[in-house]
Amino acid sequence: MSRRKIGEVMRLSPVIPVLVLDGSFDPVELAETLVGAGLRVLEVTLRTENALKDMEKMASVEGAVVGAGTVLDAVMLYEAMDYGAEFIVSPGLTEGVARAAEDKRVPLLPGVATATDIMRGRDMGLDHFKFFPAEANGGLPALKSLAGPFGGIKFCPTGGIREDTAQEWLDHPNVLCVGGSWILPKGDADLKKVAATARAAAAMKA
Numbered sequence: 053m054s055r056r057k058i059g060e061v062m063r064l065s066p067v068i069p070v071l072v073l074d075g076s077f078d079p080v081e082l083a084e085t086l087v088g089a090g091l092r093v094l095e096v097t098l099r100t101e102n103a104l105k106d107m108e109k110m111a112s113v114e115g116a117v118v119g120a121g122t123v124l125d126a127v128m129l130y131e132a133m134d135y136g137a138e139f140i141v142s143p144g145l146t147e148g149v150a151r152a153a154e155d156k157r158v159p160l161l162p163g164v165a166t167a168t169d170i171m172r173g174r175d176m177g178l179d180h181f182k183f184f185p186a187e188a189n190g191g192l193p194a195l196k197s198l199a200g201p202f203g204g205i206k207f208c209p210t211g212g213i214r215e216d217t218a219q220e221w222l223d224h225p226n227v228l229c230v231g232g233s234w235i236l237p238k239g240d241a242d243l244k245k246v247a248a249t250a251r252a253a254a255a256m257k258a
């Protein structure tokens with residue numbers, strides 16, 4: 053599994069829920085709900101106290117492909133791998149994180165915001181990126197402009213994307229999936245609502 057390429061992970065479902073787990077849900081029940089709704093790829097942000105342990109539990113759910121988000125350095129990457137992360141998402145791109153991912157042979161989705169970021173990534177042999185923060189960084193017009201010189205690059209725009217804007221991002225040929233926290237809004241502990249939102253997201257077309 054860890055040999056799966058990031059492009060394959062990005063093609064598994066159109067939306068990657070960005071999960072900030074604050075203890076409102078049992079992680080296994082949440083993962084089962086999301087996978088049952090059709091969202092197999094789950095990003096657990098390493099921002100909360102129990103994130104690593106919760107991620108490990110979610111990874112045990114059949115069909116779930118669980119990765120760690122908010123990975124800021126090599127130490128966090130190694131730690132995430134110890135807890136079963138199958139892919140790594142970072143808000144930015146550093147040589148330290150890229151080298152650690154290479155070393156561990158784990159699929160990496162690093163954040164880029166500019167043409168220079170993408171060129172640095174290309175120099176490291178990467179061609180799939182998170183476009184972050186997508187809306188604040190110029191939105192779809194910015195992505196369209198970047199896709200001109202970088203036609204072969206594939207993106208997962210994340211940051212500020214909502215249920216009602218996700219499909220227009222997905223319609224762009226260089227976009228394989230989008231990331232977003234709208235599937236699990238802060239403070240909303242209703243699993244039925246989460247399931248309905250996740251089903252709508254899973255029905256979107258990349």
Ligand SMILES: O=C(O)C(=O)C[C@H](O)[C@H](O)COP(=O)(O)O
Pocket residue numbers: 070097121122123141142143184210211212213231232233234
């Ligand atoms: O934690 C990380 O690694 C991040 O890079 C940030 C997340 O991707 C965004 O917080 C999701 O954006 P929203 O959907 O606007 O909430």
